[in-house]
Amino acid sequence: MYSAGHLLVLLGVWLVLCSAPAAAQTPNPLLDDRVHDLAKQMNCPTCAGRNLADCPTDTCKQWKDEIRAQLEAGKSDQEVLAYFQARFGPTVMQEPPKEGALLVVWAVPIAATAFLIGVGVWAVQRASARKPAGASSASSPDPSGDPYLAALEEQVRQ
Numbered sequence: 814m815y816s817a818g819h820l821l822v823l824l825g826v827w828l829v830l831c832s833a834p835a836a837a838q839t840p841n842p843l844l845d846d847r848v849h850d851l852a853k854q855m856n857c858p859t860c861a862g863r864n865l866a867d868c869p870t871d872t873c874k875q876w877k878d879e880i881r882a883q884l885e886a887g888k889s890d891q892e893v894l895a896y897f898q899a900r901f902g903p904t905v906m907q908e909p910p911k912e913g914a915l916l917v918v919w920a921v922p923i924a925a926t927a928f929l930i931g932v933g934v935w936a937v938q939r940a941s942a943r944k945p946a947g948a949s950s951a952s953s954p955d956p957s958g959d960p961y962l963a964a965l966e967e968q969v970r971q
Contacts (some may be wrong), residue, residue, distance in 0.1 A: 848881050854907055861863055864907055
């Protein structure tokens with residue numbers, strides 16, 4: 814029915830077909846790390862405030878598979894991020910870009926912090942400038958202004 818040559822060819826084809834998926838699914842730790850690092854920089858498209866790397870949804874798995882496919886195709890990390898930004902907008906990133914109109918998102922907190930530190934320094938300097946005048950009057954109270962204090966002073970002297 815089948816000759817030894819036919820069986821040998823079928824065995825070879827079977828081995829090639831069986832080994833190809835195994836080779837494709839061989840873990841590549843460097844690629845896995847790159848996918849994870851890129852996914853950490855991106856937002857989950859369905860869960861608010863969660864990064865792509867830590868989200869178990871099917872959508873996130875598809876996005877991570879897309880990242881892996883692009884990296885395997887030879888794209889750089891920046892090219893992969895640019896692809897997702899072009900397709901889904903700048904909100905896909907965990908950290909807003911430091912350019913254009915979004916620069917305000919970075920500048921406002923820094924300016925507000927500098928302003929509050931300046932107000933705090935000014936308040937401390939103003940309070941310390943008033944302290945010596947208030948401290949001298951508190952250390953030597955005038956008994957004539959307060960009748961109770963005058964009576965206490967009189968009792969202490971006796």
